[in-house]
Amino acid sequence: MRIFLFSLLAVVCFSSCKSGQTAASQDSSPLDELVSIMQGHYSSEKQSVTDKDYFNISLRxxxxxxxxxxxxxxxxxxxxxxxxxxxxxxxxxxxxxxSFVSEIYTLKDEKAWIGKWATPEVYDQLTEADIELKQGCEVVLKRVGKNRFEGATGDKTCPSELRGASWANSKVTVTENSILSWDQGFDKDGKQVWGATKGGYAFFKI
Known part of the structure; x- marks a missing residue:
């Protein structure tokens, strides 16, 4: 009798737990999925080892x-x-x-906030008055598969003055454990003046 009751309880528990997990997975939206896989600490070390044209970059x-x-x-x-x-x-x-849009904001006093990632609650002190939207520089992404999003900025919509550039362009692929990001700057004649020339930086989660 005890064995029968134990088996019955086990079946009930398994069924309820499984249904709960299914409900939880169904509640997870594509937006939540994207934000979840974006966050973390990345580096381009693997790429820098195999191709000396790329630096080892940290991305948090x-x-x-x-x-x-x-x-x-x-x-x-x-x-x-x-x-x-x-x-x-x-x-x-x-x-x-x-579509999924990643809008880009700069900080008016960015040095005051560098390195606070270990205690992210500190960023609660930031206000919307402390940041400024980079108009036209948002990246628009599409979900092309589970844990995979691809997108880019608009065509010549993101202004840039870095190293003589007139505008910048970014192409991005986000997966569960990596981000491929290709940022380039072009002058008024369409000549590239900064950024990688062969392809994007490959960042892998640490």
Missing amino acids: MTPIWKSKGHYLFVEQALFDKQDKPYRVRIYKVSQRGD
């Missing part, structure tokens, strides 16, 4: 402002100089129809 994406939506605090730096990132941004990720 830390979720912040969870009560306001989907925001990521982003730092990009040479791997051996992570205390001095050359790019500090905030990404706002949202869904528009069947």
